[in-house]
Amino acid sequence: MPEPLDAALTEVRALLLDPALTRAVAAGRRRGHRPSVVRAELRPVTLKSGPRLQISTSDGARPYTRNVAPGAEAGAAVDELLAEPFGNWHVETAGTTLQLRVTKSGEAQVHRAAANRPAREPGGHDRAKDWLLDPGDPLFAEIGGSAAKRRQVDAFLRALATTLPDDLTGPLRVVDLGCGNAYLTFAAYRYLAQRGLDVELVGVDVREDQRRRNTELAERLGWTHRVRFVAGTIADAVVEPAPDLVLALHACDTATDEALARAVRWDARWVLAAPCCHHDVAAQLRSRPAPSPYELLTRQGILRERFADVLTDALRAALLRLHGYRAEVVEFVDSAHTPRNLLIRARRTGGAPTADQRAEYRELIGQWGVTPRLETLLAAGSPDGS
Ligand SMILES: C[S@@+](CC[C@H](N)C(=O)[O-])C[C@H]1O[C@@H](n2cnc3c(N)ncnc32)[C@H](O)[C@@H]1O
Structure with missing residues (x-):
């Protein structure tokens, strides 16, 4: 009628x-x-x-x-x-x-x-408006992914939303390092394009089969002019021109250090890296006695591992500060969705580190007798080896 x-x-x-x-x-x-x-x-x-x-x-x-x-x-x-x-x-x-x-x-x-979609997720309590990206977006039917992954990625994008300035314009070049099956890569493209940004995104993963699979997916979505995939290591993959924004979600162990070092070498304006497992510093702590009076922090295996996680991420953020970034470590998603729920978020300021910042970093690694992988990578990457 x-x-x-x-x-x-x-x-x-x-x-x-x-x-x-x-x-x-x-x-x-x-x-x-x-x-x-x-x-x-x-x-x-x-x-x-x-x-x-x-x-x-x-x-x-x-x-x-x-x-x-x-x-x-x-x-x-x-x-x-x-x-x-x-x-x-x-x-x-x-x-x-x-x-x-x-x-x-x-x-x-x-x-x-x-509404032709449920207001609640199956088994969940979230309404559509609780998501940054509409859960009914046809993109998700294409890229699949578990409910936990979808929640992680949505939360990661929320952290991105609060990192980028509202008045950002112009082309934005983005790289997703250790992209795996590119769930974050595609969702990030959707989010940034929806913000009206002229985005180009490259997903890097060491696995050639992932590159092929992700490229086919980009073709099905009609996004190949904007989203492409490179097979190679985070340290060496060719990504040109250099990105403004570096993303890394759960790149394994020291692959997160490679991602941070690469971001610094690229002079990226923003870096969001959610670390995965940490073995490097944990192994160094295991191999020598803790400085007094901190033996109680590392005597038992589980405490040593957890302490190594904290120390690793604190040192990563400190190193970013020494390289001209404002850096913080935040929880980006509830631990119910992933136990790896910390995010190192950094914005380039270009400012020189203060003497105090240098001293506190040196003192901390000196006391514990550790050399974080990121320090080694950054030293190798700078022209004067400093
Ligand atoms: C745990 S998965 C995470 C994938 C994806 N970012 C996500 O959150 O679903 C880690 C991915 O990093 C890739 N990877 C690990 N080390 C790498 C390196 N050094 N260079 C490139 N890719 C790497 C692995 O092949 C894997 O696909």
Whole structure:
């Protein structure tokens, strides 16, 4: 049954401004009219400055994306779009899907349905709006992955969202080191492209079979012009031009050190590395007595391993600080989703380290008699060997 258009658009407006909105698309045109853009897509995003409504429009040649604050700004932007003579609106919220088509006589043909995806994950408690990337995104049907992996990656991307400046523009070159089956690589591309960034992403993994598999996946997604894969070691793989952003999720043991060293050599602006197992410093601690009075920290195997984890990541962050980065270690996801839930997050400042920073690093490694792998890699990589 056709309905009055104004009333139907008022209903669309309420859904577009509802915090439960997951996605909306406007396209097509009404008889005898032409909208100023051929398509508009709206979705909620989380930026460093908080939640925003992202509006991407296309004039048929180029996309244009902006992020507006909830409230009056979002209301005004939505009103502008509703005033355009689009022929169709498709709106999804956590609970509802509404499709509106404008008939030839200028009325609204509206179809309303309960949302076509569950508001809760199977076995979980999360609603769609708790995710940075929409769990209903067709991408996930292509790339698969367990629920735990999806949660890890979503949380990793949230940490990325709060790292990049909101006003970031221009091309962004990204590398995912030790990408494995590229779950993070593809999800990161989706997230960054949705933010309206002109992204190029390279996934590096030592395994040639992963390169082939991931490249086929990129072909199926139609993303090969933006996402490509290289088989090689993190230390040596050819990635040109040098990336602005380095990602590494659970690169094994000292592969995380290789990733951090490579990021420093590339002069990357941002680094997000979630370490995996740590064996290097643990083995060094095992091979010599602990400095007094800290024997109790390392006498028992499990305590020594845990202490080695803490020491390794503290030294990694300290080394990044000595190489011109502001670095911190944070928990990026609840430990229920992975016990490897720490993230080393660094932003290049280019600042020289202070004498105190140098001294505290030297004192710590001197006391414990360890040489972190990252220190060795950084020394080997710098032209003067310092
Ligand atoms: C634990 S998996 C993690 C994969 C992916 N980042 C994820 O989180 O699902 C570690 C990956 O790093 C790769 N890898 C380990 N050491 C590497 C190195 N030195 N250079 C390149 N790849 C490496 C392995 O082949 C593996 O695919």
